[in-house]
Amino acid sequence: AAGVIQSPRHLIKEKRETATLKCYPIPRHDTVYWYQQGPGQDPQFLISFYEKMQSDKGSIPDRFSAQQFSDYHSELNMSSLELGDSALYFCASSFMDRGYEQYFGPGTRLTVT
Amino acid sequence: QKEVEQNSGPLSVPEGAIASLNCTYSDRGSQSFFWYRQYSGKSPELIMFIYSNGDKEDGRFTAQLNKASQYVSLLIRDSQPSDSATYLCAVRGYSGGNKLVFGAGTILRVKS
Numbered sequence: 001a002a003g004v005i006q007s008p009r010h011l012i013k014e015k016r017e018t019a020t021l022k023c024y025p026i027p028r029h030d031t032v033y034w035y036q037q038g039p040g041q042d043p044q045f046l047i048s049f050y051e052k053m054q055s056d057k058g059s060i061p062d063r064f065s066a067q068q069f070s071d072y073h074s075e076l077n078m079s080s081l082e083l084g085d086s087a088l089y090f091c092a093s094s095f096m097d098r099g100y101e102q103y104f105g106p107g108t109r110l111t112v113t
Numbered sequence: 114q115k116e117v118e119q120n121s122g123p124l125s126v127p128e129g130a131i132a133s134l135n136c137t138y139s140d141r142g143s144q145s146f147f148w149y150r151q152y153s154g155k156s157p158e159l160i161m162f163i164y165s166n167g168d169k170e171d172g173r174f175t176a177q178l179n180k181a182s183q184y185v186s187l188l189i190r191d192s193q194p195s196d197s198a199t200y201l202c203a204v205r206g207y208s209g210g211n212k213l214v215f216g217a218g219t220i221l222r223v224k225s
Binding site (some may be wrong): 030033035041042043044045046048055056058088090094097100101102103104105106107 | 144145147149155156157158159162181201205210211212213214215216217218
């Protein structure tokens with residue numbers, strides 16, 4: 001079965017640079033979620049989109065923005081990167097009419113140096 | 114206090130035994146409950162979800178939910194070394210949209 005696709009899988013950036021992470025949900029899934037997981041921590045919700053509209057917002061820094069496009073893929077844009085932004089970034093997707101189960105992608109490991 | 118609490122472990126069980134993982138949550142209006150398995154450096158993998166009080170079984174896994182006690186558990190029967198991982202309890206709240214709030218996870222070690 002098709003899974004959530006994330007790119008890139010690994011990304012190394014310097015402080016104050018920008019980064020763009022991409023997420024392609026499972027086909028027919030209409031909702032995308034972004035989570036950040038720091039070392040030794042549980043995933044923290046950042047933001048979600050349903051049918052291309054922002055549906056919920058969590059602890060996402062103002063330096064970050066995201067959107068969902070007409071083909072349902074989503075991008076997380078991160079600017080003025082800080083060392084503390086180094087983490088695993090997961091995208092998850094769900095099909096709203098089929099319940100609330102969220103399926104996670106493989107993640108993007110972001111390292112800020 | 115975290116919204117979702119788990120014993121961090123590690124929980125060590127011998128191969129073939131039953132592993133019991135527990136989770137409590139603070140939002141009484143929480144609607145949906147999920148168990149994810151996460152291997153080190155990998156993404157969370159959904160293994161069980163439960164929405165109603167009682168038990169739900171899927172293969173070697175049984176999820177148990179008691180909303181009155183705000184308690185959800187996961188039983189793994191016939192534990193295998195490949196079950197060694199961190200198990201994350203996640204809760205979808207009443208007032209929090211569809212976002213998941215995770216516990217810190219319980220490390221399970223199955224010894225052969």
